[in-house]
Amino acid sequence: MSVILLKEEEFPVIKQSSDYAIVAITKHGVALARSLHEKFSNSDLYYMNKFEVGDESSKGIQMFQGSVRMLFPALFPVYKGIIIVISLGAVVRMIAPLLKDKKTDPGIVVIDDKGEHVISVLSGHLGGANELTKEVAAAIDAKPIITTASDVQGTIAVDLFGQRFGWQWESADKLTPVSASVVNEEQIAVIQESGERNWWMYDTPLPNHIHLFTSIKEALEQQPQASLIVTHRLLNKEEEVILNNGVLYRPKVIVLGMGCNRGTSANEIEQVIKETLEELHFSMKSVKSIATIDLKKDEKGLIEVVNKYNWNFQVYTPSELNEIDIDQPSDTVYKYTGAYGVSEPAAKRYSGVDKLVLTKKKSGNVTISVAVMEFND
Incomplete structure (x- = not known):
């Protein structure tokens, strides 16, 4: 766990690995910030340690204690934009002493605690806060608030x-x-x-x-x-x-349907995934989820891999898997799990596609199927 101890006489040491920081200090704000952090891959998340849930270290989340006011002097010089889930008035008072020049100040975006409005506060044009506001609002289904007289050029950021x-x-x-x-x-x-x-x-x-x-x-x-x-x-x-x-x-479009023997190591699971994607000429960065049967919801190896790469982990009941048409139903699998297949129907159900790019490849203790999600125009 990475905890930043804030003292009045010194600024905290932070670990900056992205262009954007997300900051939250309330229970609802933290939940909203965590959701946004999962979608915004180029962001670092900071919140108060009293809202710790236990997965912060694996997800690279940094926690602090004490006044959030002392965090901003450390964030300002290193981040291109800062997304803050705190009231607008409080943010204005806290950042006011740090403002220098619109050419150098980071873009500041504020989100209300309910996630209804996203407000471009500072450096809307040069700092990119207006574009950031639109992207954040679209990500959390909120209303973007931009008050500059002339908005940024209508093009791709x-x-x-x-x-x-x-x-x-x-x-x-x-x-x-x-x-x-x-x-x-x-x-x-x-x-x-x-x-x-x-x-x-x-x-x-x-x-x-x-x-x-x-x-x-x-x-x-x-x-x-x-x-x-x-x-x-x-x-x-x-x-x-x-x-x-x-x-x-x-893009996050690859779904890995997976089954494995009980106690299969994370190393073996990860190696099968890497080898399979290399064979398909697919990128690991495009994996969205591992999908499997609910009997594997506590499988340590699967959970370790999911946490390492920050992927979704979706489990289905046997009846949910049996609702999916599959090419290779197995009476043996049904005998032990109650489902006629695991990796194949799990990949199909999560992805929503009828045809997989890879159907039920067996490698050691692991079975894997691969789907690519499709999106309409």
């Missing part, structure tokens, strides 16, 4: 693209040049092979310089000046040229 869906960058190396290309209205390719389709949040059409493609090959033929690529696939060498001025995003 490259560093926030897909954050509310949990999309992760493969690398941040090209964020700055690609962002410059977007703002300067150069020819931009958005290549989307998987993931949520409703990422455009404006009422107006896409700007004329941004073009949509369904494959990298198709985009390369048009010779774009910059690219945003959304895919769960590992790129081959011919495709990697798109990354010369491109950012690769990993």
